[in-house]
Amino acid sequence: MNRIALITIGDEILNGSTQDKHLNYIGKSLYNNGIKVSTHVTISDDNKTIIETIKYLLKSHNIIITTGGLGPTPDDKTVDTVANLFNRKCVISEVVLNDIKGFFKRVNREVNPLSRDQAYIIEGANFYRNKFGTAPGHYIRFNDSFNINDKGNNHLFLLPGVPYEMRYLFDTHVKRCVIDLFNEFIITRNVYTYGIGESDLVLKISNLEKISKEVELGFYPQSGGVKISLTARGNNKTDIEKRLEKSLELLSEDIDTNIVEGGSASKRLVEKLKKKDYKISFGESCTGGLLSSSIVSIPGASKVFDRSFVTYSNKSKFEVLNVSPYTLEINGAVSKETVDEMLEGLLAETKSDIVAAVSGIAGPEGGSKEKPVGTVYIGIEERGKKRVVERRFFNGDREEIQKRTVSYLFNEITNLLQ
Structure with missing residues (x-):
């Protein structure tokens, strides 16, 4: 079973200088496709901590997404640390180097040595070109012994910490890849209610047990009401849609007067x-x-x-x-x-x-x-x-x-x- 962990890397987040917006964006984006992030941790820009965290999470997760630590300054250590974890060298990519040169040319600046070093890619990894910055993303597939292996069943994505760069690379490359890894149909329907609290709403649903056998239910309080999320998954899309329709009908029998149409x-x-x-x-x-x-x-x-x-x-x-x-x-x-x-x-x-x-x-x-x-x-x-x-x-x-x-x-x- 696929399980996803998100690691946010950055001392600036831990000391409160910067707000972590990555979990909200990645978690919501995947959840809208019926996929849950199982675990999220925020750690410092420290070699030992990064290695220990990845090793620990791999015991129970096969998909890991990291954000942060891909910049040009000495405190950005993610790429070198992950390369050491897999006993791999970092090799320069002419494609990425040309992208970096193009980026600096657009802003009328000369490429400095620190930014040039961002063209180094972990040997054997795929890279994602970043049109909004100088830090490319990385994608590594590997097996349980931490050796890079094209047929590996574990997946590691390294994304930059700058929010708009992270969003671009995630939306363009990572999201589709993660969805494909789940290799099943996942459909989510949302029902919005108004004028009733979360606990009262649950007590009002007499068909709760029947619905829970058909779909995964989630209750999310919002101002003035509650959003109910119904998620069904499986290999037969027609069967999934039937289960969702059945669940929605059962739900409407109990809370029809509280349901409102159309989201916000x-x-x-x-x-x-x-x-x-x-x-x-x-x-x-x-x-x-x-x-x-x-x-x-x-x-x-x-x-x-x-x-x-x-x-x-x-x-x-x-x-x-x-x-x-x-x-x-x-x-x-x-x-x-x-x-x-x-x-x-x-x-x-x-x-x-x-x-x-x-x-x-x-x-x-x-x-x-x-x-x-x-x-x-x-x-x-x-x-x-x-x-x-x-x-x-x-x-x-x-x-x-x-x-x-x-x-x-x-x-x-x-x-x-x-």
Whole structure:
């Protein structure tokens, strides 16, 4: 059975100077193809540590992907260390050297000796040309005795640590190779739910045991709901699709009222607004522009998004959306009355078909006994129709409260427009 391990190499990650984005990218990309990364470790740029880690992981994994340590500086030791592990020399590749020369020519610089050394490839390894940098990727097949062997059943991929270079080489070469190594059909279907927590959702699925016999289930909490992943694998594609359809039907029997279509709340809202040929505008306080940025992150948002007013201060609420100073003084910025007047201001300032406003306390300070951190007032009006203003409470830190506010509001608008 194939098992994948990812090794992130870099002292800068361990000391907190750089954030590791490699696991997120590689793990998500493979998972979208039904393949799981079994193990992930982050280690230092140290010869002994690199060798010991690879040897240890090979006891239980046959596919290893490393990122980092392919650069030109003395602390980049991955290539030489792996070559020593296999008792192999590094030999210069004229193809890679010409690529490096071309790279430096494009930026009007001379190739220096350190960068020239990046043209050295582990003897017997395949290399991946890097059009965005000077560090080529490596691919080594070998057997259990650590001798390079074209018929080996173990696979080692060395990728650079620069994120966009890593992504290019992974997408262009490594991903397809790994998928082919699994030599089976793997299909994943995602179901998105809204308005129910992870544990309550699981308890609601009476067919859980039946479904688990057909597919692999994964539950992933998201702001406002849970993503359920169903993965089936095997040698017969038709059989896999039947198992997935059967599982989806069983799932729908239990949680049909909680299932929403189409992935993210932003995407669903944009699609719904397109169908209605509606324009939308926002009045934002505690979200500070997150409503509008979430909408414009979706392709085609220009067809439905009109504008957003970020009225963070009381003064801006009065000057931009005409919220009464009396309302702000008596009821406070975080109140039903303030959000109600923000909606009135949006209707007056725009010609949008639907408007929404939020005002809340995202924290970590500013809360009180009556209005603790996480309190958010949310208002929606479809022009000329019913207006809804409600108080909600969201757990989490500042960022999570803002994200949950956006997700909840977008789902509520989508439901309102059904």
